[in-house]
């Protein structure tokens with residue numbers, strides 16, 4: 595009888611010990627969990643070179659988020675800021691967000707997006723640069739816009755040769771005005787996009 599009691603107590607103790615171990619394992623599994631990162635903007639997709647992109651990301655964690663940071667390509671960016679995409683090159687760019695919880699578990703999440711251009715985009719970039727004073731003189735702006743309108747008309751007719759010729763005229767006009775009526779950085783964007791469109795009809 596005594597032995598049976600002892601065995602029962604022992605088994606109860608073992609069962610309790612088992613639950614303590616199980617509890618310990620659950621707690622340990624949770625503490626290894628890194629933060630959950632949400633990148634709401636940009637999304638994996640295509641954006642116009644004239645677009646003003648919002649950067650928005652956040653992280654949550656049961657243990658609390660100790661730090662969160664991000665790089666666009668290799669440049670640090672903050673959530674809540676906006677970026678004029680014309681200042682990025684055409685092609686693929688990647689936002690990488692890194693978050694660490696209060697226990698030292700780190701999560702990394704990335705999103706890649708494509709930046710493209712076309713004649714309509716070039717016209718929007720022109721308008722923005724003019725409104726920012728990067729292109730001076732209404733006449734300068736009108737003349738360049740007219741050349742882009744001509745390129746657009748050729749495109750509507752399916753005349754890719756005509757499109758390329760008008761874009762070459764556009765590039766030539768900017769090279770002449772560069773450093774005078776058009777800032778160097780504005781000229782670089784416009785010439786870059788026009789040459790891209792000439793090379794990729």
Ligand SMILES: [Ca+2]
Nearest residue numbers: 627655657695
């Ligand atoms: Ca955690």
